[in-house]
Amino acid sequence: MIKFKGITWDHARGYDPLIAASELYFKQKGIQVEWQKRSLTNFGDQSLEELSKQFDLIIMDHPHVGVAEASNCFLPLNDLVPANILNEIKNTSAGPSFESYHYHGKQWALPIDAAMQCASYRADLMSNESLPTSWEEVFALAKILSSKNLYIGMALCPTDCLCSFLSLTAQLGSPIKENNKVLNRETLNNELLVQPSIGLKALSMLRTMRDVFHPKALDWNPIALYDYMADQNDIAYSPLAFCYTNYSRIGFRKNILKYHTAPELINVVLGGAGIAITSSCCNVQEAAYYAAWICSDVVQSTIYVNAQGQPGNKMAWENKQANVITNNFFTNTMPSLTNAYLRPRYQGWPRFQTFLGETIHAYLVNDTDPALVLEKLQAAYADSYLIEKNKENK
Numbered sequence: 001m002i003k004f005k006g007i008t009w010d011h012a013r014g015y016d017p018l019i020a021a022s023e024l025y026f027k028q029k030g031i032q033v034e035w036q037k038r039s040l041t042n043f044g045d046q047s048l049e050e051l052s053k054q055f056d057l058i059i060m061d062h063p064h065v066g067v068a069e070a071s072n073c074f075l076p077l078n079d080l081v082p083a084n085i086l087n088e089i090k091n092t093s094a095g096p097s098f099e100s101y102h103y104h105g106k107q108w109a110l111p112i113d114a115a116m117q118c119a120s121y122r123a124d125l126m127s128n129e130s131l132p133t134s135w136e137e138v139f140a141l142a143k144i145l146s147s148k149n150l151y152i153g154m155a156l157c158p159t160d161c162l163c164s165f166l167s168l169t170a171q172l173g174s175p176i177k178e179n180n181k182v183l184n185r186e187t188l189n190n191e192l193l194v195q196p197s198i199g200l201k202a203l204s205m206l207r208t209m210r211d212v213f214h215p216k217a218l219d220w221n222p223i224a225l226y227d228y229m230a231d232q233n234d235i236a237y238s239p240l241a242f243c244y245t246n247y248s249r250i251g252f253r254k255n256i257l258k259y260h261t262a263p264e265l266i267n268v269v270l271g272g273a274g275i276a277i278t279s280s281c282c283n284v285q286e287a288a289y290y291a292a293w294i295c296s297d298v299v300q301s302t303i304y305v306n307a308q309g310q311p312g313n314k315m316a317w318e319n320k321q322a323n324v325i326t327n328n329f330f331t332n333t334m335p336s337l338t339n340a341y342l343r344p345r346y347q348g349w350p351r352f353q354t355f356l357g358e359t360i361h362a363y364l365v366n367d368t369d370p371a372l373v374l375e376k377l378q379a380a381y382a383d384s385y386l387i388e389k390n391k392e393n394k
Helices: 012-029 040-045 048-052 062-071 083-091 135-146 158-171 196-212 222-231 284-294 297-306 320-324 329-338 349-366 370-384 386-393
Strands: 003-009 032-038 057-060 110-113 117-121 235-242 258-260 273-277
Touching: 003 012, 003 273, 003 284, 012 032, 012 284, 012 297, 048 057, 048 062, 057 062, 057 284, 062 349, 083 284, 110 284, 117 158, 117 329, 135 196, 135 235, 158 196, 158 235, 158 349, 196 349, 196 370, 222 235, 258 329, 273 284, 284 297, 320 329, 349 370, 370 386
Parallel strands: 003 032, 003 057
Antiparallel strands: 057 273, 110 273, 117 235, 117 258
């Protein structure tokens, strides 16, 4: 019997649908896929090279595709999945999810899960207040809710600090882009990470959020935020955090959260997850069949979404039953996903991304001079390309 070992991330959204789908696949094909979990932090930070030596299948985060390419720890799926099936998955991918795993002409993973930053709220606490459509309206709502002893919530731990900074700078007109041409520090210093005025405005907005939103925001990732919102009764609204369909379902937590497009609608950071095949996998063709099967619209629209999944397939996002069981989560947030911002994915980005989050979080904790923060980030951004330069010079 063929067996595969896979690793995903530790949440109902990341684990439960894989178990349900794999049980069905075993019944249909007689092929066993065993899934293990890693923490959400490790999902973003743990070495793909090390994991690839232990597992056949990995659920990965798209900013790491440059690392995957450079290390050869994954197999390009162009060579394993038939072109017609790959094109079908591409054409039915939700938002830029498929594109996010396509790098330098190769497809390094298939979009099994789609997400982006968006708004969430407690309908019972919002009362008759309108959902904000701009950041100006968000800060106005914070004052209104404060008069009712209610808060706006936010996830501002280091990882989510950086993602919100990326969303804000993109919305303000200076998205951080991957620079494929500039590969030395001297010329990179002439290539800005972000326009200074926009970078300063984004940092100022984050500091205002720290001051007027819920005081625990600096400690929270989206899961901690949503668990709190669903259990306690003092946060009515959150403008920007990665979405989790689970909290919009009856019975998942004490109270239901509803989801909506983010303020300004467009250019919020793309999230989600992809399924990749490692270089150590023995039966690569069967692994490719499984990956394509679990990403197909027929699976994603049924057993995958029914088992707490957040599909990467837009047919599932448009599925009537999927929206019934999630209080229209998919319909209400799809515009933000369709217009999501795709982060850089070059080899040095993941390390810089971690530094970006830690630096912005420290700025919020310690009230660092924002101009110095931008200078520090600019230098680190330049250094993050030196890996690529050294590789080219070899």
